Every structure is written in C-alpha cells, then in structure tokens.
Amino acid sequence: ALEVAAESLRRVHQKTGGSSIGSLCTPTATLEEFFLLQKVLRGLDSSSIDHRLRQQDFRDDPLVPIFPGSRTPVTSIHELDAVLLVGCNIRKELPLLALRIRAMTQRGGRVGALNSLQYDFNFPVAHQVTVPPTGLAGDFALLACTLAQKLQKEVPGWIITLAGTVDVAPEAEDLAEMLLSGDRGSLIVLGQVSCTHQNSSRLRSLAFWIHENCDIGTVFLPDANSAAAWLAGCVPHRGPNGVALSEPGFDARAMVEERLRAYILYGLEVDCDYAEPLQLSEALSSADFVLSFSCFRSAVPAQADVVLPVAPFTEIDGTYVNLEGRFQTSVSAVSPSGQARPGWKILRVLGNLLELEGFGYVSADEVAREIAVPVLPAVGRGTTYQDSDQHDEDGRSPALVGKGNRVCRIMDIPIYETDPIVRRAPALQATADATVARVHVDLKHLTSLGLSAGDKVRVSGQDGRVILPVKVDDRVPAGSVYIPGGCPETAPLGSSSHVIIEAEV
Missing domain, CATH: 3.40.228.10 (Dimethylsulfoxide Reductase, domain 2)
Incomplete structure (x- = not known):
C-alpha cells in the first residue's frame, strides 16, 4: 500500500506539479506527525497543508502569533x-x-x-x-x-x-x-x-x-494539539519553527475550493471534522488520487484510493504542546494492533519511498528535536490589523434576527464530537455531554414558527438539508437556533451561518 501511495503521489506530481497536491490533517495529531507530514508535502513542492479544519476565515494569517496560546502563565x-x-x-x-x-x-x-x-x-x-x-x-x-x-x-x-x-x-x-x-x-x-x-x-x-x-x-485557546501543528509547520504560510514562507500554499478552505488533483487526509473524518463536509466530499470525488491515514475503517471516505492504518494516541510515543508552548511527551501504553503503525513511522517510510531527503529518523524523540519554541515577541506587537479589505463592514450585519423561517444559526462542536475517537467511545456517548442532534430554540420563537417541542422540522443550509426534532432551550437568543456540529446528523448543514426552518409534514 505504501508503494502504491508513493507511486501515485509521484505520478500526480509529475503530471500536474506539486501545487496540485494538498493535505488536511487532524489537529489531534502529535508534533512528530505534523512535522513529517509537512515535510512530505514540501518535499513534493507543495505547501498546501493545514490542520485548521473548521476555521473559515484566514485573512489574518500573516499577522497572527507563532502559535495560538497564552503569554499569561x-x-x-x-x-x-x-x-x-x-x-x-x-x-x-x-x-x-x-x-x-x-x-x-x-x-x-x-x-x-x-x-x-x-x-x-x-x-x-x-x-x-x-x-x-x-x-x-x-x-x-x-x-x-x-x-x-x-x-x-x-x-x-x-x-x-x-x-x-x-x-x-x-x-x-x-x-x-x-x-x-x-x-x-x-x-x-x-x-x-x-x-x-x-x-x-x-x-x-x-x-x-x-x-x-x-x-x-x-x-x-488552541484546538487540541494545534500549538504543535503551528510550530511544526502544518500550516500553508509558515514552515517549522514559525518561519514565514515566500510562496504559501492553499489553506484548508482554499484547498477544497481549488479542486486539487491529490489529497492526503490524515486522521480526519470527512463528515464530521471539516467545516463544509459536502464540499470536501465533492473535491475528493473529482481528485485523481486520495490517500487516507486513519485509526478507524468507518472513518475512511469512500473516495480513498489507498488507506494506511495508523495507531491511536494510546499506542504511540508522541509530543503535545500546551497553550504556553510547553512540550509534553507521552509514551505508548500498548503495542499497535494488527497492521496499524505509529503515524510518524509510516510517514518516514513514505518519505523514503518518495526518495525525499532527511527521512532517516529512528525514534520519535529524534523527530521532536527538529522543533523548538522560538523566542516570542509580545503578543500582537507591531500588528495593527487596519487593512481596509478586512474591516470594511458593520460587525452586526447581516440581520441579527430571523426573517420568517430564515434564522441565524448558532453552532459549536460539543466536547464528545471533537474527533473520531471520542465519537466512538461508548462510555463518553453515554454521558450527559453526549450529543443529541436537535434544533434548540427559545419558546417564544418556537411559538412564532407554529411549532411545538418534539416536532420534526426540515432544516436547510447552504449545501444540504436535514430533518431534526425541536427542543425548547431558553439559552438561545431570540431570532436564532442552536444546532451542534461535529456529528453525522448535522453534517449536511456544514457551517451554515443561517438556516431555513420548515415544518416536516
């Protein structure tokens, strides 16, 4: 499988160039996996790599700090x-x-x-x-x-x-x-x-x-191990250790919009981990080659041409970086099951099969030593964010309240929907924090829509529609609905900021 993956990537590179290859990576990966994945991509002449799967606005990429976090201890x-x-x-x-x-x-x-x-x-x-x-x-x-x-x-x-x-x-x-x-x-x-x-x-x-x-x-607040991803160069505009690139690649959103010829998916579940699942699925369908690294067979997209089984965090040595930039190393609790292998080892072999330089690592610790937290200036120092193309709109538009059955959607990712592992953990899904996909709305707004608690409604977003039950929730402000993301039941809605609510007949 690794040989097929290497040959397929080499063929795409020769035919359409490195800029036609992109990678989307889970923010839960280790520092070592982030580093080697970006090294493979950049060895293929591509900087289109990103771990910010749910982010929608990338306009300030050149201005943000080396990694998200805190200068306050x-x-x-x-x-x-x-x-x-x-x-x-x-x-x-x-x-x-x-x-x-x-x-x-x-x-x-x-x-x-x-x-x-x-x-x-x-x-x-x-x-x-x-x-x-x-x-x-x-x-x-x-x-x-x-x-x-x-x-x-x-x-x-x-x-x-x-x-x-x-x-x-x-x-x-x-x-x-x-x-x-x-x-x-x-x-x-x-x-x-x-x-x-x-x-x-x-x-x-x-x-x-x-x-x-x-x-x-x-x-x-960094998303999972996002601080490590930034330091390792798992972003399109910076290399390892925060070094700015003169020729950035595509960010997570642009990669999908550009319809690249090859995609490397590392640890993500298309329906639940990306901001616009339907758009990503379409991009994968139009690609010449899709390589998927996954801990779960059920998380692999149908479009994958090659699947490489990676071991979960409990079965690998790896490094995590907290919001202060502190490195924290964990060791494997058990050996990987079946044909699964630590991700950094698979990426090392892939780099060697592609005949790329600098993939002779023998331990995860050796990989981690490639990364260090740079000496940081004061947060935000020297950045004014006064670019006219970024700040030319009223921060309260579009309309704050729903018009008819078109309402503003509130969305977050519940704690046990954040990655493929917690979504498949029976004990976590049995807790009060487990997600039940519903349309949450305050009582007054529910009455104005002519609905009652428990009614099923058709919810239409920018790319798709779903049918969900309604729940009265006084936490929701007037004119809005709360519909959680990160779960298959709401995936067709993507990150739609507004939705249309209709009674299901």
Missing part, C-alpha cells in the same frame, strides 16, 4: 481581577483552565461572558451578554470602543465601523468596568466559537488591539 490566572470569555465554553474546551478561573472568582475576581449561547459554567458569571453570531464582532468592537474611551485612547475607524455605533451600551460599560478594575490584571479568552466564526479574523484583530492599547492579556 496558567498558574497565575487565579490571581487576576477579571476574565472575559468571548465565543468560549471554557468548562468543556479546557476544563483545567476553567478550574483556575473558578479559583479566581473564589478570591474575589469576576468573570464576564460574550457568547451566542448561555453556557453552563462552574463559576459565577458577573456579566453575561448573549448575542447571535452575526452580532459577536459588533459587540466586541463596542467593548473596545468603551475601553478606549475610559482610557482616553483614540479609537481606529475600523473598530467604529465594526461596532456600528459610538454610543456606549450598558452591557459594554459593565464589561469594560470589570476589565479595568483592580491592579492584578485581566484577561480576554477567545475560544472555539471565536476561532470557527465566519469572521474570526475580526475577533482576533480586536483582541490584539485591546491587548496593545488597554494592557489586557489575551488567550487564544
């Missing part, structure tokens, strides 16, 4: 005065950090939340602002304006444009007062929803501006 978070969560369900995304924040509140610190859903936190929330996803950037920009006014800072025009107003709202006033009170510092945490938001570059740029101008720390 996790061990000092409990000493802060305030934390603001933006597009973040911290209790499920990073439970250990949630415990630090809980300890902060026990010491008198305060927490604010700017979300599209009222999440259940394990600590008191002093100020909770809930807005539809289409209003998230606008309300965050309004907070930036309020902070600037309190500190007598000049507000850039692009922030005023995003805010859509210069009038201070009571909610923004409360959050600003919370962040600026005390002398022990405060922190803004951007989570999964912020990262996968259709205008995530706006949210990041606002966070950077607030950090630089208001002396408020910023944390970008």
Whole structure:
C-alpha cells in the first residue's frame, strides 16, 4: 500500500506539479506527525497543508502569533481581577483552565461572558451578554470602543465601523468596568466559537488591539494539539519553527475550493471534522488520487484510493504542546494492533519511498528535536490589523434576527464530537455531554414558527438539508437556533451561518 501511495503521489506530481497536491490533517495529531507530514508535502513542492479544519476565515494569517496560546502563565490566572470569555465554553474546551478561573472568582475576581449561547459554567458569571453570531464582532468592537474611551485612547475607524455605533451600551460599560478594575490584571479568552466564526479574523484583530492599547492579556485557546501543528509547520504560510514562507500554499478552505488533483487526509473524518463536509466530499470525488491515514475503517471516505492504518494516541510515543508552548511527551501504553503503525513511522517510510531527503529518523524523540519554541515577541506587537479589505463592514450585519423561517444559526462542536475517537467511545456517548442532534430554540420563537417541542422540522443550509426534532432551550437568543456540529446528523448543514426552518409534514 505504501508503494502504491508513493507511486501515485509521484505520478500526480509529475503530471500536474506539486501545487496540485494538498493535505488536511487532524489537529489531534502529535508534533512528530505534523512535522513529517509537512515535510512530505514540501518535499513534493507543495505547501498546501493545514490542520485548521473548521476555521473559515484566514485573512489574518500573516499577522497572527507563532502559535495560538497564552503569554499569561496558567498558574497565575487565579490571581487576576477579571476574565472575559468571548465565543468560549471554557468548562468543556479546557476544563483545567476553567478550574483556575473558578479559583479566581473564589478570591474575589469576576468573570464576564460574550457568547451566542448561555453556557453552563462552574463559576459565577458577573456579566453575561448573549448575542447571535452575526452580532459577536459588533459587540466586541463596542467593548473596545468603551475601553478606549475610559482610557482616553483614540479609537481606529475600523473598530467604529465594526461596532456600528459610538454610543456606549450598558452591557459594554459593565464589561469594560470589570476589565479595568483592580491592579492584578485581566484577561480576554477567545475560544472555539471565536476561532470557527465566519469572521474570526475580526475577533482576533480586536483582541490584539485591546491587548496593545488597554494592557489586557489575551488567550487564544488552541484546538487540541494545534500549538504543535503551528510550530511544526502544518500550516500553508509558515514552515517549522514559525518561519514565514515566500510562496504559501492553499489553506484548508482554499484547498477544497481549488479542486486539487491529490489529497492526503490524515486522521480526519470527512463528515464530521471539516467545516463544509459536502464540499470536501465533492473535491475528493473529482481528485485523481486520495490517500487516507486513519485509526478507524468507518472513518475512511469512500473516495480513498489507498488507506494506511495508523495507531491511536494510546499506542504511540508522541509530543503535545500546551497553550504556553510547553512540550509534553507521552509514551505508548500498548503495542499497535494488527497492521496499524505509529503515524510518524509510516510517514518516514513514505518519505523514503518518495526518495525525499532527511527521512532517516529512528525514534520519535529524534523527530521532536527538529522543533523548538522560538523566542516570542509580545503578543500582537507591531500588528495593527487596519487593512481596509478586512474591516470594511458593520460587525452586526447581516440581520441579527430571523426573517420568517430564515434564522441565524448558532453552532459549536460539543466536547464528545471533537474527533473520531471520542465519537466512538461508548462510555463518553453515554454521558450527559453526549450529543443529541436537535434544533434548540427559545419558546417564544418556537411559538412564532407554529411549532411545538418534539416536532420534526426540515432544516436547510447552504449545501444540504436535514430533518431534526425541536427542543425548547431558553439559552438561545431570540431570532436564532442552536444546532451542534461535529456529528453525522448535522453534517449536511456544514457551517451554515443561517438556516431555513420548515415544518416536516
């Protein structure tokens, strides 16, 4: 199988060039797998490699830090005065950090939340602002304006444009007062929803501006082992150790839009792990060659020409990088089953079969030594994010409320739908956090649609439609519905920001 894969990739390279080959990789891979995968791709003259499978907005790629994370030590978070969560369900995304924040509140610190859903936190929330996803950037920009006014800072025009107003709202006033009170510092945490938001570059740029101008720390929660992927060069515009590339490849979204001739899928499940599953499936169908690395036969797409079984994290040695840039190494608990092998070993052999240089590694540790955390400048230093093509729209558009049966969709990836392993874990799927695919809507909106709890509705997104039951959920703001992602039942909707709801007859 490895020989067939190498020959097929070589044939595509000779026929249409390296730029026609791309790779999508799970963010749960190890540092060693990220590094060797990008080394194979770049050995084939391609930089089209990405692990940011659910991200939709890549406009600020050249400006973001070396890796997502925090310059505020996790061990000092409990000493802060305030934390603001933006597009973040911290209790499920990073439970250990949630415990630090809980300890902060026990010491008198305060927490604010700017979300599209009222999440259940394990600590008191002093100020909770809930807005539809289409209003998230606008309300965050309004907070930036309020902070600037309190500190007598000049507000850039692009922030005023995003805010859509210069009038201070009571909610923004409360959050600003919370962040600026005390002398022990405060922190803004951007989570999964912020990262996968259709205008995530706006949210990041606002966070950077607030950090630089208001002396408020910023944390970008990495997706799984995403920090390692950035450091290893598993992104299209940077090589290992954060070195910028003069000729970037295609990002995860562009790879699918460009309809490449060959795809290497590493550890992902097409229906559940990519932002637009139907579009990816179409791209795979039109490709000349598809190579799939997978721990599960059931996660392999039908379009795969060659499948290479990789061992799961419990059966391999590997390195993980936390949000502070700390390397953490794990060792295999058991030997790989059947014909499965550690991913780094398979990639090493593939590189040798392709006659690429530098694939003589004999241990995972030898691979890991290729990567080091660079000396980092202050987060966001020297980046202004004032490019006119990025900030020329009102952060509250399109319309915040549904028109008729067209409504704004709130989406996140529940904790036990984040990767193929947890989706197949019977014990996890038996817990209260297991996903039941439903349309969550507040009672008033449900009544206006002429529906009752338990009714089945047809939900149409930008690429497909599904039939789901309705559930009353008062956490959902008016004019919106919450439909989780990451599960097969909602995959046809992709990352649709708006959906059409119709009663199923």
